[in-house]
Amino acid sequence: MTTFTKGSLIAAATVTMIAIGLVLAQGKTEEPQAPPQVVKAKVAGVNFCLGCALKKEQGAGAQCSRFGHKHSLRVTQVTVDGKERADMQGWVLHYLETDKSQDLIHKHHGARLTVIGKIYSRERVLEVISFEEAPAPEKAEEAVWHRSLPQAMAEAQRRSTLILVDAYAEWCGWCKKLEKDTLENPEVQERLRAFVLLKIDTDKQPGLARRFGVTGLPTTLILNT
Structure with a gap:
């Protein structure tokens, strides 16, 4: 009768596990990588330079000021086989450098574009087949x-x-900022159409300013007649 000690059992189990691991390793083959997902699409978007965007948003130095613009496409709409792909809206697609994409990479700064091309979705790359610049909105x-x-x-x-x-004064810097940044914004202008609009120059119309309790500038009021 053969007697096994605790140590010999552990050693045997260890050798067995190593042997099984070697067999599995020898039989394992490397799985091929899945090919990139490529779709032919109609892509609408805005041609923008990342260097300019960084300079504007973060005050970062931009290489475009020295080497010229290098554009990508900020996607607003993607249509594949007649169906809109909402999951791709907002993507930034980098152009595959070909003869057909050179104009878009270096020109058409800030243009609204419609591009027919192939999207390599995993890499976020757009291969241009053709494009046209959308007319500026009225x-x-x-x-x-x-x-x-x-x-x-x-x-x-x-x-x-x-x-x-809108109560204001010509000397008021914040009044001018409100006018430029907010009141002249096209989206705000559209919403303002729901109201009748009145400007009060508090220096020329101090009586109206007192009547409506204007104590600081700029002041915005809503009046119900």
Whole structure:
């Protein structure tokens, strides 16, 4: 009768596990990498230079100022086989450098583009087949501001709507910033159309400023007639 000690059992088990591991390792073959997913698509987007974007958003030095722009496409819409791919919206696609992509890589700065090409989705690369620059959107008619309270009230009553008041002064720096950055924004302009608009120059119309309790500038008010 053969007697096994605890140590001999552990050693035997270890040798067996090593042997099994060697057999498995010899039989294992490296799996081939999956090919990149490539789709032919119609891609709409904005041609932008990353160097310029970094300089604008973060104050970073941009190589484009020295070596010229090198563009990528910021995607706004992708259509594959007539169906929109919402999962690709917002992607940044880098151009595959070919003869057909050279103009897009170095020119058409800030242009809205429609590109027919192949998207290598894993690499976020776009191979250009053809492209066209979209026409610039028509500039919306600017909102009209009244300077007279009676005129603004008459129009508000006729339209059954509210009056939006912008109280300002020519010397007020923050008033000018509000005008440029907010009130002249196209999206804001579109929303302002719901109101009758009135500007009050607090230096020239101090009575109105006191009437509406304006104590600091700029001040924005909503009036119900």
